[in-house]
Amino acid sequence: MRNEIDLLAAVTVLGVLEQAYFTLQVIYARRKFKISPPETAGHPEFERIFRAQVNCSEYFPIFISLLWVAGIFFHQGTAAACGVLYLYTRFRYFHGYALAAQGRLGPLYASARLLWLLVGLAVAGLLAHFLLLPSSPWALAWPLRLLNAW
Numbered sequence: 001m002r003n004e005i006d007l008l009a010a011v012t013v014l015g016v017l018e019q020a021y022f023t024l025q026v027i028y029a030r031r032k033f034k035i036s037p038p039e040t041a042g043h044p045e046f047e048r049i050f051r052a053q054v055n056c057s058e059y060f061p062i063f064i065s066l067l068w069v070a071g072i073f074f075h076q077g078t079a080a081a082c083g084v085l086y087l088y089t090r091f092r093y094f095h096g097y098a099l100a101a102q103g104r105l106g107p108l109y110a111s112a113r114l115l116w117l118l119v120g121l122a123v124a125g126l127l128a129h130f131l132l133l134p135s136s137p138w139a140l141a142w143p144l145r146l147l148n149a150w
Contacts, residue, residue: 007080008071011087012064018087019060022053022094045098052097052104056090059115066118073125079118086114 026049030036033043040050063086071079089111096103 004076005071007076008068008083011067011080011083015060015064015067015083015087018091019057022056025094025098026050026053048101049098052094055097056094059090059111063115063118066115066122070118070121070125073129074121075125079121082114082118082121086111086118089114 029046029049033046035042035046041047063083067079067083067086070082089107093104093107093111096105096107
């Protein structure tokens, strides 16, 4: 069982560590610009760092849910690869946004595409699970069986 979810677990832990890193960046920015909680306004650089962290936190539950559903019902390796790429684009998003608001756009679009890809993989895996029996003569069944054989 563990070898069927080990990549998903590794990407999940990596994602949690990334979220912790983003949170630490907000703490450092609060100290640098002397902005005490619960204040969220102040120096423009602090506001960009704060918004980047909040935005990444807002999307994290969506990402984790899709990662696990796609990984369990479609293919663990494919979902984990998409997950690592997603985390990389969010890292670039965070640092791009911290420098300038326009710096977030390219990585934002890339991370959105990866989330939509995970949605597609999750839906395809769930459809295959519920609609395709192992003895199904459907033409779509054989590629899905090949993916499960990896």
